[in-house]
Amino acid sequence: MTAKILLLPGDGLGPEVVAEAEKVLAALRDRHGLDVSWEYGLIGGAGYDAHGEPLPAVTLEKARGADAILLGAVGGPKYDTLPKDKRPERGLLGIRAALGLYANLRPALLYKELAGASSLKPELVAGLDILIVRELTGGIYFGKRSSAVVENYSVGSHTVAQARVASDTEAYSDFEIERIVRTAFEAARLRNKKLCSVDKANVLESSQLWREVVLEVAKDYPDVEVSHLYVDNAAMQLVRAPKQFDVIVTNNIFGDILSDIAAQLTGSIGMLPSASMNAQGQGLYEPIHGSAPDIAGRGIANPLATLLSLAMLLRYSLKRGDLADKLEQAVQQVLASGLRTGDIAAPGEAKVGTQAMGDAVIARL
Ligand SMILES: NC(=O)C1=CN([C@@H]2O[C@H](COP(=O)(O)OP(=O)(O)OC[C@H]3O[C@@H](n4cnc5c(N)ncnc54)[C@H](O)[C@@H]3O)[C@@H](O)[C@H]2O)C=CC1
Ligand SMILES: CC(C)CC(=O)C(=O)O
Numbered sequence: 001m002t003a004k005i006l007l008l009p010g011d012g013l014g015p016e017v018v019a020e021a022e023k024v025l026a027a028l029r030d031r032h033g034l035d036v037s038w039e040y041g042l043i044g045g046a047g048y049d050a051h052g053e054p055l056p057a058v059t060l061e062k063a064r065g066a067d068a069i070l071l072g073a074v075g076g077p078k079y080d081t082l083p084k085d086k087r088p089e090r091g092l093l094g095i096r097a098a099l100g101l102y103a104n105l106r107p108a109l110l111y112k113e114l115a116g117a118s119s120l121k122p123e124l125v126a127g128l129d130i131l132i133v134r135e136l137t138g139g140i141y142f143g144k145r146s147s148a149v150v151e152n153y154s155v156g157s158h159t160v161a162q163a164r165v166a167s168d169t170e171a172y173s174d175f176e177i178e179r180i181v182r183t184a185f186e187a188a189r190l191r192n193k194k195l196c197s198v199d200k201a202n203v204l205e206s207s208q209l210w211r212e213v214v215l216e217v218a219k220d221y222p223d224v225e226v227s228h229l230y231v232d233n234a235a236m237q238l239v240r241a242p243k244q245f246d247v248i249v250t251n252n253i254f255g256d257i258l259s260d261i262a263a264q265l266t267g268s269i270g271m272l273p274s275a276s277m278n279a280q281g282q283g284l285y286e287p288i289h290g291s292a293p294d295i296a297g298r299g300i301a302n303p304l305a306t307l308l309s310l311a312m313l314l315r316y317s318l319k320r321g322d323l324a325d326k327l328e329q330a331v332q333q334v335l336a337s338g339l340r341t342g343d344i345a346a347p348g349e350a351k352v353g354t355q356a357m358g359d360a361v362i363a364r365l
């Protein structure tokens, strides 16, 4: 049966990088018989501009009916002053919640050709291959929020007549922790059988529950070596000796931050793909980067994170591991040929734009 894909370009550089993914899909269909069709939808600022909502109902309906979704990025300065519930980022959080996409897989892989582009010394990152498993539908991004003006507000012994006070809540249930931790253990089993759980259990109740559940689930995976790190130490270890990690499992906000760090180890955030899966096996695939307003619209963004996200889509949702391998090999060959977008170019090295990079990958498919 023809697989239905929903393309959600979003904002900023989103349409530029998703356009390259569409070209790749067309090439896989025409040259390799991939049985696929696709349509577009609006999300983020683009959704707000057209429908007054960052996640228009029509987009969600299309998403529910799709076999897989490929998203660019959302957000931008134009939308930063909108009411909070209309902000583009709420559209992204909204689709993750509505589809129950709790399991976010963020592989950080160093292509050997990019060892020089990493901020770390080549010997620290050579062969780097980490998988960050991030809980994606709970925690502080979804907890109760409030913001108010409070009279006679006290912090310790200090009281002010009036203060603007805002709060966000980090809350997790054992059920939410258990399912993402199981995802991570299963992934570790297929890799080097090492799982590091990252939390802040020395301070946070929610992290204490997190650690308790990890220890309980670990009993079902005696073949996997488990360790625990506080998030501050984990951030340091990622830039000190990143190759000590195999699979990292962590909550929504820590995973968000640690994956941006891991991205830079591989040369650029423009290289890191992700897959977000729900309990039914439906997936949304997206680069881990944002809409990059500083470079959007100039045709210079790196499309490889999006093309590698498409490879994950082919592997996990369309069960075409053969074509995923082909696409990943094409990316590797393009890097080996010396092509570089600005984010991965060494000082003084020639740079190519988004379309030239996409075309070079397609030429190798
Ligand atoms: N998944 C999403 O849609 C996300 C959206 N955002 C939104 O994106 C907007 C910008 O956020 P920032 O914090 O600046 O993060 P960002 O990830 O958009 O950009 C951070 C830096 O990385 C660079 N960069 C990002 N992607 C690149 C690519 N493909 N090629 C080359 N360079 C790339 C940017 O030019 C910038 O210097 C905000 O509105 C934010 O809320 C941020 C993160 C994720
Ligand atoms: C809206 C944000 C939570 C998006 C983000 O930074 C991410 O998912 O990495």
Ligand SMILES: [Mg+2]
Pocket (backbone or CB within 6 Å): 256, 257, 260, 288
């Ligand atoms: Mg992020």
